[in-house]
Amino acid sequence: MESRESIDIDVSVKIVLVGDSQVGKSSLLSLFINEEFNQNIPTTHGIGNKHRTLELEGKVVKVDLWDVPGHIKYRPALTQFYNHASAAILIFDLSKRESFKNLNKWISELTLSGIKLPRILLVGNKSDKTEERDIDESDLQNFLKNYYLKYIETSAKTGENVEEAFMIALQKSLKFYEGRNESRSSTQVDARNREACCVCRVVCRLF
Ligand SMILES: Nc1nc2c(ncn2[C@@H]2O[C@H](COP(=O)(O)OP(=O)(O)OP(=O)(O)O)[C@@H](O)[C@H]2O)c(=O)[nH]1
Ligand SMILES: [Mg+2]
Numbered sequence: 132m133e134s135r136e137s138i139d140i141d142v143s144v145k146i147v148l149v150g151d152s153q154v155g156k157s158s159l160l161s162l163f164i165n166e167e168f169n170q171n172i173p174t175t176h177g178i179g180n181k182h183r184t185l186e187l188e189g190k191v192v193k194v195d196l197w198d199v200p201g202h203i204k205y206r207p208a209l210t211q212f213y214n215h216a217s218a219a220i221l222i223f224d225l226s227k228r229e230s231f232k233n234l235n236k237w238i239s240e241l242t243l244s245g246i247k248l249p250r251i252l253l254v255g256n257k258s259d260k261t262e263e264r265d266i267d268e269s270d271l272q273n274f275l276k277n278y279y280l281k282y283i284e285t286s287a288k289t290g291e292n293v294e295e296a297f298m299i300a301l302q303k304s305l306k307f308y309e310g311r312n313e314s315r316s317s318t319q320v321d322a323r324n325r326e327a328c329c330v331c332r333v334v335c336r337l338f
Contacts, residue, residue: 138184138191139191140184140191140192140193141190141191141192142190142191142192142193142305142308143192143193143194143195144192144193144194144195144217144218144301144304144305144308145194145195145196145197145215145216145217145304146194146195146196146197146216146217146218146219146220146297146300146301146304147196147197147199147212147213147216147218147219147220147246148160148196148197148198148199148219148220148222149199149201149209149219149220149221149222149237149240149241150201150221150222150223150230150234150237150254151201151223151224151227151229151230151233152174152200152201152202152203153174153201153224153227153230154201154222154223154224154227154230154256154257155222155224155256155257155287156175156198156199156201156222157172157175157179157198158172158256158287158288159220159222159254159256159285159287159293159296159297160179160181160196160198161287162287162290162293163183163196163293163294163297164181164183164196168287168288168290174200174202175198175199175200175201176200176205177200178197178198178199178200178212179197179198180195180196180197180198181195181196181198182194182195182196183196187298187301187302187305188302188305190305192301192305194297194301194304197212197216199212206240209240210240210243210244213240213241213244213245213246214244216246217250217303217304217307217308218246218250218251218252218300218301218303218304218307219241219246219250219251219252219300220251220252220254220296220297220300221234221237221238221241221251221252221253221254222254222255222256223253223254223255223256224255224256224257225255225256225257225258225260225264225265225266225284226257226260226263226264226265227265228265228266228267231255231266231270231271231274234253234274238251238278248278248279248280249279249303250303250304250307251280251281252280252281252282252283252296252299252300252303253275253278253280253281253282253283254282254283254284254285254296255271255282255283255284255285256284256285256286256287257286257287257288258284258285258286258289258291258292259286259288259289259291281299281303283295283296283299
């Protein structure tokens with residue numbers, strides 16, 4: 132699955148990264164794009180938009196990744212950035228219970244913006260901080276059962292599961308993209324069938 136720029140793109144998808152401030156959205160993105168981890172990464176103020184082109188399921192896929200700032204002051208303005216997103220990576224910090232508690236708010240925001248649950252991947256980041264893990268495991272399991280969310284734990288620091296997480300989100304995107312195309316082409320077939328029926332009715336009436 133190597134990166135191939137300047138070639139024909141079969142599919143372009145948009146994935147948004149959301150979650151509380153400081154959970155590691157920009158760090159995960161930086162690892163996925165540049166294979167770099169920076170302990171002193173600055174907090175995100177605008178929208179950071181990066182892309183990577185790769186081959187998946189026999190297609191050349193361009194993935195646009197939108198790094199949405201997590202700070203509460205930006206929240207009212209965020210929903211416009213969810214437009215046309217095919218999937219979302221919702222991130223919380225495994226060492227910060229508050230970021231887990233706030234997931235409900237993020238889920239409402241995403242689903243209200245049209246990104247439904249099957250298109251959301253939940254990521255528990257900072258899995259390297261084993262001593263500081265601050266999540267009630269039964270709360271986590273109940274949460275996953277309630278929402279039927281796909282879940283993975285990552286560490287932007289060690290790289291654990293980072294590529295895997297983005298690949299799962301990418302597969303969700305492709306599934307959504309293909310589903311949308313199928314329903315479009317079946318609408319076209321329906322339209323053609325209706326057209327054929329009209330022609331048939333006209334021809335029948337003539338004879
Ligand atoms: N130990 C550890 N630290 C991490 C990990 N991911 C990010 N960090 C650190 O957590 C802090 C916040 O990371 P960011 O990537 O800026 O978080 P963010 O979610 O983009 O934050 P905002 O831009 O404010 O929304 C930084 O000091 C990172 O170095 C991780 O997996 N493990
Ligand atoms: Mg950031």
